[in-house]
Amino acid sequence: MARARPLTRSEQDYLKALFSLGGLEQSVTVSALATRLAVSAPSVTNMLSRLAASGLVRHAPRAGARLTASGAKQALLILRRHRILETFLVRVLGLDWSEVHEDAEVLEHAVSDRVLDALDRLIEHPREDPHGHPIPDPRGRLARRSLSPLAALPSGASGTVREIRDRDRGRMARWKQAGLVPGARVRMRAVQPIDDVFELDVNGHTMVTGSEGLDGVLVERSRERSHGRRA
Amino acid sequence: MARARPLTRSEQDYLKALFSLGGLEQSVTVSALATRLAVSAPSVTNMLSRLAASGLVRHAPRAGARLTASGAKQALLILRRHRILETFLVRVLGLDWSEVHEDAEVLEHAVSDRVLDALDRLIEHPREDPHGHPIPDPRGRLARRSLSPLAALPSGASGTVREIRDRDRGRMARWKQAGLVPGARVRMRAVQPIDDVFELDVNGHTMVTGSEGLDGVLVERSRERSHGRRA
């Protein structure tokens, strides 16, 4: 429970991964963490017990790990730094939103609170980062939204892209080129589940694609003019 | 001589300290480095031999260490990052120039080349940082200037402040308040070496001070209207 010293870089990375894989409730397996962080399973077990000793995670042997309230708060504060940095990198430095992730990943551990606040002020306290992800507030609270994967949109339904979650830079760049960015209006023209082919309108243009990674695109369903087969 | 992997953070810090204490020519003692970096002497010996093995410093046992050409280049490139960051922190984020050093110290190791270039572009490729220090060019070349410590100015002589080198934040803040910043015009009204009292005009205002730390203020002597007792 005693956690006097500040979190090390690795500790922060584990907390972030834990949050991103399991959120606030779900528990995450050792192997999922190992894959995500590109480390071996023993490294994970080892770090988890240390984090458990500081009261940041709960770790039942052979049953995965889950963030405690205090761990979740830390994770959200790191996420906040990450997203503020990404927004800065894109909006002020003009870097490409499909490529800033790695930079933010490093800087989030290096930037002092003073500099972070100044950056946040400079970009005028945005609520969302360039991928459309909501930015936690300074106390670590995150706006909840109910979004669905683009691939789950029934044919005929339409919505607005809200988040891009993919980790594949190439794919993100392609999507960006196709106009599939946060804020874009999309309509599912046709779904052929057998062939795994999706035909959709993106801001007027038609796009045909397989489902590969399409669940990394989250949309907000539109209520109006719902002439699709909704339940 | 073999140096495949990128420099670690500590290695970079040692190179920077070596440059700042001994420049390109002079050799630096182990204890000076230990003091500057706030580590023990054995740690310094240890790191020096590693740097020597990578061909970045020359280290004769019990005779101090000196940068090699390649070490000097690395040091200057790090200095470049540091100074670009300080300039960004002051000019864009509006932080106080007497307080940005620590932040730059951390960020210089974290910022990618891509982000550094973008920052440099944003601040329009300055030649000097907010303390007046020249910024090395992208190939690690530093403009040479001939400046003298303010305390060495004979009475009657005047000049322009070019650099503030102090590491004491409080003192820097005081100087800043008194107008003793890069670009300020100063004239030495009177020097009383016995009492260690200096009386000077700074941008019109008169300032009386002891020599304490005054050699951290570097001025460029004016040639014109030299009615002081110059040699």
Next chain:
DNA sequence: CTCCTGAGTTAGTCTAGGCTAATTAGCGTC
């Protein structure tokens, strides 16, 4: 009910980069 399999843990090693304590090498003094 036993056995196999695979996920997870334990044990032991490595590297970077610190540390303290003990030793050595010069250098100045007498």
Next chain:
DNA sequence: GACGCTAATTAGCCTAGACTAACTCAGGAG
């Protein structure tokens, strides 16, 4: 020329955080 001071080096240890190899346990197949 011996003495002692201080700077530097050596020796040995520590922590964070990784790794591999070897062991263990729980859950599904038979």
